[in-house]
Amino acid sequence: MRFKQIGIILETDARTIMENIRCQPSSLTRPDGSATFYEGDTTVVAAVYGPTEVKLSKEQIDKATVEVTFKPKQGLPGCAEKAKESMIRSTCESALLCMLHPRTAVNIVLQEMQDSGSLLSCCINAACQALMNAGVSMRFVVAAVSCVLDSEDQIVLFPELKQEQDAKAKMTFVFASNSNNVVLATSSGIISPKLFQKCLITSQEAGTKTFELYRDWLSKQN
Amino acid sequence: MKEAPLSSCERAFILGALAEKRRLDGRQAYDYRELRIGFGVDRGGCHVQIGETRVLAQVSCEVLVPRQTRPNEGMLYINLELSPMACPTFEPGKLSEVGVEVNRALERCVRDSSCIDLESLCIVSGEKVWQIRVDVHVLNHEGNIMDTACIAAITALAHFRRPDVTVCGEDVTIHTAEEKSLVPLTVNHMPLSVTFSFFEQGFV
Numbered sequence: 001m002r003f004k005q006i007g008i009i010l011e012t013d014a015r016t017i018m019e020n021i022r023c024q025p026s027s028l029t030r031p032d033g034s035a036t037f038y039e040g041d042t043t044v045v046a047a048v049y050g051p052t053e054v055k056l057s058k059e060q061i062d063k064a065t066v067e068v069t070f071k072p073k074q075g076l077p078g079c080a081e082k083a084k085e086s087m088i089r090s091t092c093e094s095a096l097l098c099m100l101h102p103r104t105a106v107n108i109v110l111q112e113m114q115d116s117g118s119l120l121s122c123c124i125n126a127a128c129q130a131l132m133n134a135g136v137s138m139r140f141v142v143a144a145v146s147c148v149l150d151s152e153d154q155i156v157l158f159p160e161l162k163q164e165q166d167a168k169a170k171m172t173f174v175f176a177s178n179s180n181n182v183v184l185a186t187s188s189g190i191i192s193p194k195l196f197q198k199c200l201i202t203s204q205e206a207g208t209k210t211f212e213l214y215r216d217w218l219s220k221q222n
Numbered sequence: 223m224k225e226a227p228l229s230s231c232e233r234a235f236i237l238g239a240l241a242e243k244r245r246l247d248g249r250q251a252y253d254y255r256e257l258r259i260g261f262g263v264d265r266g267g268c269h270v271q272i273g274e275t276r277v278l279a280q281v282s283c284e285v286l287v288p289r290q291t292r293p294n295e296g297m298l299y300i301n302l303e304l305s306p307m308a309c310p311t312f313e314p315g316k317l318s319e320v321g322v323e324v325n326r327a328l329e330r331c332v333r334d335s336s337c338i339d340l341e342s343l344c345i346v347s348g349e350k351v352w353q354i355r356v357d358v359h360v361l362n363h364e365g366n367i368m369d370t371a372c373i374a375a376i377t378a379l380a381h382f383r384r385p386d387v388t389v390c391g392e393d394v395t396i397h398t399a400e401e402k403s404l405v406p407l408t409v410n411h412m413p414l415s416v417t418f419s420f421f422e423q424g425f426v
Binding site for chain 1: 224262263264267269274276278280281282301303305306307308309310314355357359361362363364
């Protein structure tokens with residue numbers, strides 16, 4: 001199913017975000033938990049195996065080792081992919097109750113199915129949904145929001161590919177469900193501190209709406 | 223991760239059921255599982271599902287210098303990735319024995335059968351040719367990766383469109399999709415693979 005591209009601007013209402021974000025839980029049969037997350041046309045499949053056996057070299061005596069693998073759709077994984085993996089891993093390590101599973105590993109594998117903008121936020125959301133599907137204990141769930149500042153200083157949430165490429169600054173924020181605090185913030189480009197704060201607040205509102213979506217999906221599943 | 227070995231009672235059960243012409247999911251000996259093919263937004267992307275086995279294939283193209291032994295032929299490169307999400311025993315990076323076998327079989331099936339006309343991929347002989355790259359990712363392993371990967375690769379190649387090229391003397395212009403509509407690859411035929419399993423030295 002194809003959804004309309006989303007490139008919403010600050011003034012658009014909650015309904016537009018909610019219509020274009022979808023999740024298909026348990027999309028794969030082999031992994032312990034899996035989810036396919038759609039943000040408009042951008043699609044990422046996440047699979048979680050864990051807590052499971054860990055290589056001796058990576059074993060940690062007090063907590064679980066979180067390993068993330070991100071696979072792009074075309075070509076071999078390179079530096080950009082490694083950067084994404086490291087960001088997703090640090091987000092998941094904060095969210096998971098790693099201390100409950102010492103000397104184990106939680107393996108998260110992400111496959112890019114389609115990149116039409118906002119890929120990092122889609123990956124993090126997919127990873128979170130897959131972790132929930134696997135039933136790994138979490139401190140809080142996370143919602144990632146992509147935000148760009150276009151050439152007219154307009155804030156655009158969940159940009160399309162073209163909007164991302166033409167933007168002055170790109171940001172991704174990840175929020176925690178229990179306190180709405182920022183778990184991860186990554187940015188590139190040039191932006192003034194005041195505008196950055198404005199983007200953060202707008203993304204936080206979008207994050208709150210995403211958490212409502214999560215609750216809605218979970219209640220429908222049961 | 224190490225593969226969990228099949229227990230002897232499971233093995234005996236499966237062989238016993240096969241001797242009575244029964245399969246675990248109720249199929250007959252020659253029945254195929256449901257096949258579903260979906261296409262992505264990008265040209266050359268397709269997602270194939272046979273039963274619960276899922277494979278994603280994506281085709282991309284690049285202009286490169288051709289091989290010295292074949293200066294007027296394009297190149298077709300097939301890369302199979304057994305993603306760790308498909309099966310916990312698949313390690314990321316290096317392909318296991320099974321992976322190498324399936325990769326080689328895919329290459330034989332797609333490249334060596336000349337289903338894509340490589341000479342049509344030549345732009346300037348000896349200098350510039352198209353290299354078509356097919357990335358096949360296995361997402362879920364519930365058996366028969368070979369057939370699913372084959373269907374995914376062929377379908378993606380048939381779906382793919384490459385940019386149009388004009389050669390004017392020394393100048394080579396590669397047109398964008400907006401300037402000139404994209405050109406399909408020359409697909410001569412569609413090779414498909416079918417996998418059979420033999421039990422009890424061929425008696426079942």
